[in-house]
Amino acid sequence: MKRSLEPIEYKENTEALARFAKALGHPTRIAILKHLESQSCCFTGDLVEVFPLAQSTISQHLKELKNAGLIQGELKPPKIKYCIDQENWKIAKTLFQQFFD
Amino acid sequence: MKRSLEPIEYKENTEALARFAKALGHPTRIAILKHLESQSCCFTGDLVEVFPLAQSTISQHLKELKNAGLIQGELKPPKIKYCIDQENWKIAKTLFQQFFD
DNA sequence: AATACTAATCGTACATTTACGATAGTAAAT
DNA sequence: ATTTACTATCGTAAATGTACGATTAGTATT
DSSP states (O other): OOOOSSOOOOOHHHHHHHHHHHHTOSHHHHHHHHHHHHHSEEEHHHHHHHSSSOHHHHHHHHHHHHHTTSEEEEEETTEEEEEEOHHHHHHHHHHHHHHTO | OOOOSSOOOOOHHHHHHHHHHHHTOSHHHHHHHHHHHHHSEEEHHHHHHHSSSOHHHHHHHHHHHHHTTSEEEEEETTEEEEEEOHHHHHHHHHHHHHHTO
């Protein structure tokens, strides 16, 4: 490829919205977030039982959601309790609201 | 890979939301949609002038947005006028609203 | 019929994503 | 100090995404 270096500069909100959207761009991650919303929190193991996916795959999806800032993990040894990151959740919500008018 | 065949079945709304989110998961496509919202409509050529991307790349992004149902193209020879697909736009808006409560 | 204009599609290269099993890490309990 | 329980990370394979230039296709206009 001859991918143009010096990547395009978009407005910060555009980049942020795209990042959130990308994180939401897989049904498993949507389902995980819905689950977190209803349960308010849960452990990795809970999800592994709910979804027919390998533990490592679930963990990978959780990592992406965490990187996007949509969830946060709290050490509850030997488990890890994942919750919605309320602050960023609100930001994402606002961005999508604004975007759709 | 040993990708598990027989893909997971999610609720229709979950799949739909993920599809929309995936289409929104790139800053260029967000920017294109914002442009369409402000102009209400535009031609492919307009976008090629606005973004420092090859014409084929823009066309590719438009195709994805069209496949996701977010935009629709109207033949206006020799150009093609793209507009937001209001019906699906409303559906997407509702899905995101519901998702974020 | 030939030309001009616009946009889609093709072919290609590299990056990223998604999935898996296997392994490593961490903290409590024995 | 070992063992146990849970989760992250590594390594890998295949699919998908993103970008480009070149080509093709479609629709007036000449």
